[in-house]
Amino acid sequence: MPDAVVSGTVYDGYGREAGGGLVLEGGVLARVLPRGYSGEADVSGAFIVPGLVDVHCHGGGGASFPDDVDPRSIRKAIGAHRASGTTALLASLVSMADPLPAIRALVPFCESGELAGIHMEGPYVSPHKAGAQNPAAIRGADPEELAAWLEEGKGFVKTMTIAPEADHAMEAVRILLAHGAKPSWGHTAASGETAAQALEATSRCAAELGFEGVPQTVTHLFNAMPPIDHREPGPVREFLAAARKGRAIVETIGDGVHLAPALVEDIHEWAGANAAFVTDAMAAAGMPEGRYALGGLDVDVREGAARLAGRETIAGGCSRLSDQLALFARRGALPFGQIVRACVAVPARAASIERAKGVTLDFEPGKRPNFVVFDRGFSPVCVVRE
Numbered sequence: 001m002p003d004a005v006v007s008g009t010v011y012d013g014y015g016r017e018a019g020g021g022l023v024l025e026g027g028v029l030a031r032v033l034p035r036g037y038s039g040e041a042d043v044s045g046a047f048i049v050p051g052l053v054d055v056h057c058h059g060g061g062g063a064s065f066p067d068d069v070d071p072r073s074i075r076k077a078i079g080a081h082r083a084s085g086t087t088a089l090l091a092s093l094v095s096m097a098d099p100l101p102a103i104r105a106l107v108p109f110c111e112s113g114e115l116a117g118i119h120m121e122g123p124y125v126s127p128h129k130a131g132a133q134n135p136a137a138i139r140g141a142d143p144e145e146l147a148a149w150l151e152e153g154k155g156f157v158k159t160m161t162i163a164p165e166a167d168h169a170m171e172a173v174r175i176l177l178a179h180g181a182k183p184s185w186g187h188t189a190a191s192g193e194t195a196a197q198a199l200e201a202t203s204r205c206a207a208e209l210g211f212e213g214v215p216q217t218v219t220h221l222f223n224a225m226p227p228i229d230h231r232e233p234g235p236v237r238e239f240l241a242a243a244r245k246g247r248a249i250v251e252t253i254g255d256g257v258h259l260a261p262a263l264v265e266d267i268h269e270w271a272g273a274n275a276a277f278v279t280d281a282m283a284a285a286g287m288p289e290g291r292y293a294l295g296g297l298d299v300d301v302r303e304g305a306a307r308l309a310g311r312e313t314i315a316g317g318c319s320r321l322s323d324q325l326a327l328f329a330r331r332g333a334l335p336f337g338q339i340v341r342a343c344v345a346v347p348a349r350a351a352s353i354e355r356a357k358g359v360t361l362d363f364e365p366g367k368r369p370n371f372v373v374f375d376r377g378f379s380p381v382c383v384v385r386e
Helices: 071-082 100-111 143-152 169-178 192-209 234-244 261-274 321-331 336-343 345-350
Strands: 004-011 017-025 028-033 043-050 052-057 086-093 117-121 157-162 182-185 249-253 275-278 290-294 297-302 305-308 371-374 380-384
Touching: 004 028, 004 336, 004 371, 043 336, 043 380, 052 071, 052 117, 052 275, 052 321, 052 345, 071 086, 071 100, 086 100, 100 117, 100 143, 143 157, 143 169, 157 169, 169 182, 169 192, 182 192, 192 234, 234 249, 234 261, 249 261, 249 345, 261 275, 261 321, 261 336, 261 345, 275 321, 275 336, 275 345, 321 336, 321 371, 336 345
Parallel strands: 004 043, 052 086, 086 117, 117 157, 157 182, 249 275
Antiparallel strands: 004 017, 017 028, 043 371, 290 297, 297 305, 371 380
16 A cells, blocks of 8 residues: 555554554555544545454464465465454464474565564473374473474574473473573463463573563463362463463463453453463464364364364364454453554564564554554454555
């Protein structure tokens, strides 16, 4: 969009109301129009928000990042999410015997700015909370193996899902932090005590290494971990407590399938600026129902939910981030600005990709912005990426 006037209530990436429209000249933001602008516009909408940021996404458009490593498929998956407003994306892998081919295939897309980075979900997770992870690939942490993966990732591996109880988990944490990546606790059967110890040890390790920003995240809170019990609260309580104190950022999959929407709203009220929406999307995002693959496992999508073939185990998501924004904006329990923040600034901070291509936190004149225009029903009508 080289030259255009775009009207609508503008929110920045932190969820703050920032104006009444944008003026673009040559694709560069010339100025932010004042609130209440009602003049002529080339594109009109109800809301203008920065491009959405999804830091846990396995694919879309019929293509899977762990399974389809040819450039055409990777572009297809990226495009499926970008078309609905996600302008910055981490490509998520799953537990694999050898993730190097996938890492090598994704790095050029990170170098070009088409992807903001890579998220490794496993293989250092609990076999007792594997979910849709391939049990044959799950194993204890191997420091030498991990270091080799991170080197091949050229600094683009941003987060890695690990179970606190995995063998050599804290050795893996130190290696991740030393490479500028973060542990994301999840797929765990750990006790609350073990989770608390891992959270504390990670904070200490990050301080020792001079790691900037929040040093750890939590992979899809509540999913693939023990539920809260009134006598044994387990890891969920510890993860939430860490988020409330600013020591971790928790992911929530707000698709209406993984978690009850009312619980998602509670989490975002409790954790505030330390709770992010993610899709956990697999190849079926933006596609019809049917059979797909995730990490070499067959997945059937029916009635809006992805499940391992022949089982009831949820196997990733089918939503795109704009779907989640719309769901919770329509419900009205959370302020719209907080929803925007949880789809932009919080996930960007979770993966330390605030400066990545495709990420806009503030609408600054003189820069090429990333933004989505939504209508009054919270459907995206226009997507602009730098």
